[in-house]
Amino acid sequence: MGVREDGKQATRQRVLAAARDLFEEIGFEEATIRMIAQRAGVSVGSVFTTFAGKTEILSHVMADRLEGMYAELDRVVPHLRGHTVDRLRSIMAVHYSIEMRRQRLFVAYISASFSWTADHSVIPLGQNVRFKGMLADALLEGLARGEVREGVNVDTFVEVLLAAYIWNYRLISREGADVTQLIDLMDRQIGVLFEGVATH
Amino acid sequence: MKHSPIRAVAAAPQPMTRRALAKQLTRAKLLEAAREMFAERGYEAATVRDIAAAANLSTGAVFASFSDKADLFNEVIVAEYEFMHASMVAATDEAAPARETLLNLLSLAYEAYLTDIRLVQAALSFCWLHDLLSEPRHIAAVDLVRGHIASVLQRGVDSGELSPTLDVKLTSEMLWEAYLSNFRRVIFEGRGREALRTRIASQLDVLISQRKAAA
Numbered sequence: 001m002g003v004r005e006d007g008k009q010a011t012r013q014r015v016l017a018a019a020r021d022l023f024e025e026i027g028f029e030e031a032t033i034r035m036i037a038q039r040a041g042v043s044v045g046s047v048f049t050t051f052a053g054k055t056e057i058l059s060h061v062m063a064d065r066l067e068g069m070y071a072e073l074d075r076v077v078p079h080l081r082g083h084t085v086d087r088l089r090s091i092m093a094v095h096y097s098i099e100m101r102r103q104r105l106f107v108a109y110i111s112a113s114f115s116w117t118a119d120h121s122v123i124p125l126g127q128n129v130r131f132k133g134m135l136a137d138a139l140l141e142g143l144a145r146g147e148v149r150e151g152v153n154v155d156t157f158v159e160v161l162l163a164a165y166i167w168n169y170r171l172i173s174r175e176g177a178d179v180t181q182l183i184d185l186m187d188r189q190i191g192v193l194f195e196g197v198a199t200h
Numbered sequence: 201m202k203h204s205p206i207r208a209v210a211a212a213p214q215p216m217t218r219r220a221l222a223k224q225l226t227r228a229k230l231l232e233a234a235r236e237m238f239a240e241r242g243y244e245a246a247t248v249r250d251i252a253a254a255a256n257l258s259t260g261a262v263f264a265s266f267s268d269k270a271d272l273f274n275e276v277i278v279a280e281y282e283f284m285h286a287s288m289v290a291a292t293d294e295a296a297p298a299r300e301t302l303l304n305l306l307s308l309a310y311e312a313y314l315t316d317i318r319l320v321q322a323a324l325s326f327c328w329l330h331d332l333l334s335e336p337r338h339i340a341a342v343d344l345v346r347g348h349i350a351s352v353l354q355r356g357v358d359s360g361e362l363s364p365t366l367d368v369k370l371t372s373e374m375l376w377e378a379y380l381s382n383f384r385r386v387i388f389e390g391r392g393r394e395a396l397r398t399r400i401a402s403q404l405d406v407l408i409s410q411r412k413a414a415a
Contacts, residue, residue, distance in 0.1 A: 029329055111328035113384070115242075115321050125384070156402045163381035163403075164374045174334040189374060192367050196409035 012050050014040040019054075020061045020105060028058060028108035055112055062109050069098050070130055077134060084142030085194045091134055092165060092190065093183045100179040103172055110166060125166060132158050139197070152197045164189045227265045229255045235276045239319035243273060243326050270330050274338055277323045281341035284309055288348050298356025299408065302349065303401050306379050310396045313383075320383050346376045356408070363410035371407050378403040 018039035022031040033054060037044045051057045076094055080087045099106045113125035135158045142148035168185055171177035216224070233255035237246040248269050252259045266272040288305045296304075313320050332338045350372035356362035382399055385391040391399075 027329070107328050111325045113325075114328075114387070115325035116387070127384075127388075153402060153406060156406045159381075160374060160378050160403050160406050163378045166381065167373075167377040170328075170333040173328075173331050174339070188367075188370060192370050192374070193406065195363075195365070196406055 008050070011040075011042050011046055014042060015047055015050060015057065016061050016064055019057045020065075020102070023058065023061070023108055024102045024105045027104060028054070028111070055116070058108060058112055059116070061105070066128070066130070072098060073134070080138075084138060084145070084147045085190060085198075087138045087142075088135065088161070088190050088194070089183075089187050091138060092161075092186045095131070095165070096179050096182045096186065100182070103169070107169055107172065110169060132162070135161060146199060148197050149199045157193060157197060161190070161193060223265070226257065226261055230257065230262060230265055230272070231276055231279055234272050235279070235319070238273060238276060238322055239316050242318055243269075243322040248272070270326075270332075273322075273326060274330075274332055274335060277327070277332075278337050278341040280319075280323070281345055284312070285341075285344040285348055287312070288345065292348070292352065294355075298352050298359070298361050299404065301352050302375070302404055303397070305349070305352070306375075306400045306404075307393065307397045309379065310382075310400070311393050314386065314393060317383070317386055321387060324380060324383065342376075346372050349375055353408075362408055366408065366410055375404060375407055378407075 015036060019031070019036045022036055022039060026035075031054070033047055034044055036054075036057065037047045040047075047057075051060070073091075073094055077091065080090050110125060136154050139148055139152065139154050139157060143150070143152065165186060168182050168189075171181060171185070175181070230251065234246070234251045237251045237254060240246070246269075248262050249259050251272070252262050255261075262272065266275060287308065291305060291308055292301055327333055327338070350368050353362065353366065353368045353372055353375075357364060357366055357368060379400060382396055382403075385396065385399065
């Protein structure tokens with residue numbers, strides 16, 4: 001990497017870190033490119049040479065968070081023990097614990113995920129392959145252990161689970177719910193879903 | 201789902217003074233113009249000035265009926281949910297099995313919005329950022345629709361079609377959330393009505409498959 005590339009990369013990182021913090025502190029809608037540039041210590045012009053706009057910055061902030069998040073999850077998930085239903089609950093609980101550290105940012109991401117169009121190079125919410133894969137693996141392992149019955153539609157199970165997972169964040173604004181309340185609700189929802197796939 | 205001012209007036213409580221009626225008409229005209237503008241341009245690009253102009257009213261008339269653009273948009277969404285609920289009630293055959301009824305109602309609800317996908321995008325995106333998910337009228341309107349879904353599920357439980365241990369409220373919420381989330385398939389993958397019907401059918405089956413376990 002040349003000096004110029006290094007500089008570009010450093011600018012990119014500074015802008016993304018500044019944006020992430022501002023979106024969390026004052027909200028996605030209130031944060032302006034000018035404020036982001038100021039916080040990052042770069043010019044407004046250099047923000048625009050790297051990103052087309054605020055929405056693109058948000059999508060990169062969210063894409064960049066995945067690395068740290070999955071490093072954390074990869075340390076936990078292989079050590080999950082117990083019944084399939086508890087493993088599913090643990091995976092979801094870890095996601096809530098991580099995302100709730102920056103809950104306002106995550107809610108902005110949910111919001112943007114509905115307004116983004118197909119031409120953005122973003123991973124749409126709920127289409128995260130690793131998240132889906134983790135849940136599918138837990139179900140398939142349950143199948144192998146005889147806790148999940150044959151013929152279960154794994155993809156659909158995961159879809160319904162993820163839809164509930166995302167909409168549960170609405171309780172933050174509705175009832176000021178904290179991470180424990182979200183996890184409790186998810187635990188009940190997994191209970192309902194699992195009833196349909198469990199061997200009896 | 202197109203709104204006519206007539207319907208909004210008809211839905212208002214009776215009797216009405218002439219002045220209240222005029223106010224109601226203004227409100228209905230604005231809601232209709234706003235719906236069209238939001239559906240065409242999305243939330244940000246639709247201005248209060250343009251909405252007022254489209255309704256042949258002054259900008260001041262907008263603020264006499266609604267506190268701001270966000271409030272106006274919220275009322276557009278509330279009206280959509282109320283109309284969706286009324287359409288669902290009208291399309292519900294009390295004698296039909298619960299699964300079939302739910303599948304038909306949700307397919308109907310997809311069909312009605314496939315031509316208005318920008319409005320759906322704006323509504324689902326917007327509600328997260330303006331605390332609309334905690335706004336009482338918004339909650340009440342969503343609960344109307346979700347409540348109808350729950351009533352169909354309950355009928356299925358009562359008739360023995362669905363498991364007696366089914367958590368009706370939680371299941372109705374999850375089904376509704378799956379319905380909403382599937383709009384991303386329209387947005388990102390350009391899926392049509394058949395694909396959506398297949399999708400929601402399979403999600404519905406996962407949610408009510410307890411009946412098989414109980415059988």
